[in-house]
Amino acid sequence: MEFKATDIAAYLNGEIVGDSNVKVSGISKIEEGEPGTLSFLANPKYESYIYTTRASIVLVNNSFHPRAEIKTTLIKVKDAYQSFASLLDLYVQAKKDSRKGIENPTQIHETAKIGEDVYIGAFTSIGRNATVGNESKIFPQVFLGDNVSVGENCIIYAGVRIYDDCIIGNNCILHSGAVVGSDGFGFAPQEDGTYKKIPQLGNVILEDDVEIGANTAIDCGTFGSTIIRKGAKIDNLVQIAHNCEIGENTVIAGQTGLAGSSKVGKNCRFAGQVGLAGHLTIGNNVQIGAQSGVSKSIKDNEIVLSSPAVNYKDAIKTYTIIRNLPKLREEVIQLQKDVRSLKKADSANSK
């Protein structure tokens, strides 16, 4: 989609200063602007960038008066930030996928129930007794097992796999390669050193407004459910083992892994590459720093860091000392020397 400066100015009721024929097809930050993009200047702190930006069009407030030559085309409006936001909304709306209907070929079991205004892409397989709610979009090459239930207004991107019996709420987004409901990693050690598979009979429940990143894997419960509560957001390549529960509005960044049966509270924030041992209870509003290894339960509102994870203040204090360990080592060596000579002196004195 390309937009001309004159069209944008007309839409925003703005005034063009510069080339009125220039076109843009994207948006950018003023400090990173590329040709062919539109940006905005609202905060005076960023004014310096307007003299160097490569963005083709910049929205500015009517009150803005350049103090140097400007190469980009300006569109002067009443409130540059508001105008940019309204253009952004328009752009998102225009980009929004309005596809509907069922492509060919797909495999949809005769007992499956498909809602209204649904999109189902080619090569998608939908199992026995599965349901897909109204206005949901199932992209190509998706697998929904038997009895899977997908709510309304969901987006399931290409190549997502959802095993039998899993339940997806409304307004959920699952990115490509996400796997929901794979077997928990449970094996009973036998006397001869082999392992016997423990049947994994449970499912996964995603409540409403959950987003799951690309290539993330969420195992089913051994019995019962692995549960991702309403509004939780899970990034790419995350591992969530059997029978975990992730609380409402908790956010988990990329490559974090949770071992089995851990329960995470509401409104937590996990940074990337965190590891959580099994059978822990993490409170509400807990924050966990990147690469932390959590081996104990954590109370509400705690902020932890490091592996093994401790309170972040202690972690930072310890890091500082660790960085200075070579100095500490030298101080101890110096003390040893001092004490040796003191001893010698002392023994001389006491003679």
Place this chain on the structure above:
Amino acid sequence: MEFKATDIAAYLNGEIVGDSNVKVSGISKIEEGEPGTLSFLANPKYESYIYTTRASIVLVNNSFHPRAEIKTTLIKVKDAYQSFASLLDLYVQAKKDSRKGIENPTQIHETAKIGEDVYIGAFTSIGRNATVGNESKIFPQVFLGDNVSVGENCIIYAGVRIYDDCIIGNNCILHSGAVVGSDGFGFAPQEDGTYKKIPQLGNVILEDDVEIGANTAIDCGTFGSTIIRKGAKIDNLVQIAHNCEIGENTVIAGQTGLAGSSKVGKNCRFAGQVGLAGHLTIGNNVQIGAQSGVSKSIKDNEIVLSSPAVNYKDAIKTYTIIRNLPKLREEVIQLQKDVRSLKKADSANSK
């Protein structure tokens, strides 16, 4: 599947105490029981839960006599644990996927050999000279390259990709998104700073009884094979690089990564997020703690922890000292003060 209390009691030759019309469709632990599930009480330690459990039916021993009011329906049997186990077996059997036959459309090369009682799901692609053993189930959207051999009684879930020439033994389970046989990460640095791809000509061999988790990636050998020995179990999102060998009955938890050409012995246990450098030899019965970074070979029966990994006893001792480093720091500062005043005193004494 729903089961009525009367049917269960009849099957187990048990006696109902309570509502004989109640139905269950799943199983639960007594301490987590949900309505609609069946649980059991065998260990007297758990007796307290029977007075509060929300499970609809609980199997108990004939010898059990409640000491308070019980809301759930009881079924009294000779041995509650054995009865639960036999119900579980029945349930697993009933849930067991009995699907057979080849769905439509699939792409199966005319030279491929498909065994008896095999299931092949829609949108699956099977290459030239590939073979699928008897009673194996290949779910929809699977890719088996040329010359791939899948043994008997395997389950290959939706969206697994197996590159050319790889060999899968009998009774293997591969979960969705697993990739077997992708190119090893080998590039020869050139004088101009670019890299030239080193051809990856080998394959991957999975022996019998191997299970591979969701979205795990196992690269082929550069020459020769990457080998996963009989009975090894690999969790989700694990990376196994070219020419590694994983020993019999070794268990590797989620998000662990092995660099190229490392050889792991039998009956090892790796926790989650472990990293193993390349060209190492790990003995038999080795245990590696979560998030450990292993940069040296490890002898039989060792237990290691930390990054870089050391013997777990040393690691725990070191962790304790690290946690107390701020105290150690203060002790050194105190010693410095003491030594300073001793010196001063000493110099006064010696005058």
Place this chain on the structure above:
Amino acid sequence: MEFKATDIAAYLNGEIVGDSNVKVSGISKIEEGEPGTLSFLANPKYESYIYTTRASIVLVNNSFHPRAEIKTTLIKVKDAYQSFASLLDLYVQAKKDSRKGIENPTQIHETAKIGEDVYIGAFTSIGRNATVGNESKIFPQVFLGDNVSVGENCIIYAGVRIYDDCIIGNNCILHSGAVVGSDGFGFAPQEDGTYKKIPQLGNVILEDDVEIGANTAIDCGTFGSTIIRKGAKIDNLVQIAHNCEIGENTVIAGQTGLAGSSKVGKNCRFAGQVGLAGHLTIGNNVQIGAQSGVSKSIKDNEIVLSSPAVNYKDAIKTYTIIRNLPKLREEVIQLQKDVRSLKKADSANSK
């Protein structure tokens, strides 16, 4: 493909010593040689292996004279290493996939432009206005969204997903399960604790000669692009967040993760399981050790290690001290004792 000793000797203009009827179907290192493989001996350091190798044929220099009995078949040539290299080239050429044409069924939008000598596998979906350059191979079950552009001579393996608007250069290789262009992980916290999704409007650009490993995920830019520069090589299960830029010929090993908007220079090498915080600038020729956690920008040519990452020399020094912390602890305790007794003596002396 099987080759007989006589054919190989004829091709290389070499002389057979031993069984001229033996056949090989693969290649091996002399120290790991398996029956049915061909190996070579060039470096005298490896001579001892020739007396024990199980390889069926070994290429040796004309100048080689065995000092003990040899069971394998030898082919004597002028330069064993060169001969092996030329056989390897022949083998790679023979194995090279020459498939062309469009299989059935596929879903290719009528507006998509497909170049010459292209291969498109079954169950692949190619969107509106997408383009595939000459001689590229798109394996089965691939998803190319709307406006996706794939250059010439690319290999896109089974099950790769590329979201709308992403651009793939020439000579790129993408392995199975790779996801390119999934949404950046951006959510605006609301006053009630919920998160509002920030529209992810950008794309991903892979320049020429880029290789992306199995199950790696690369998010699109929030605005603008996530960019992987020419010749960069990314291993399996790597996470690259929105708006990152990876410089030319930079190599990133498995399970490494980059948070949003970080910029990595040219010719860097990241080992496995590295974590990089967001909004960092990493210079050229930077090397980062395995499992490092990088929270600060890094200058050109630095080598860093550890979490948090520091210069590798400092990291190694610190590791050594950490390993010896129990000893340091004891030294401090000894010092405390010594100082106590010195104080006592001092106080006695001063009386």
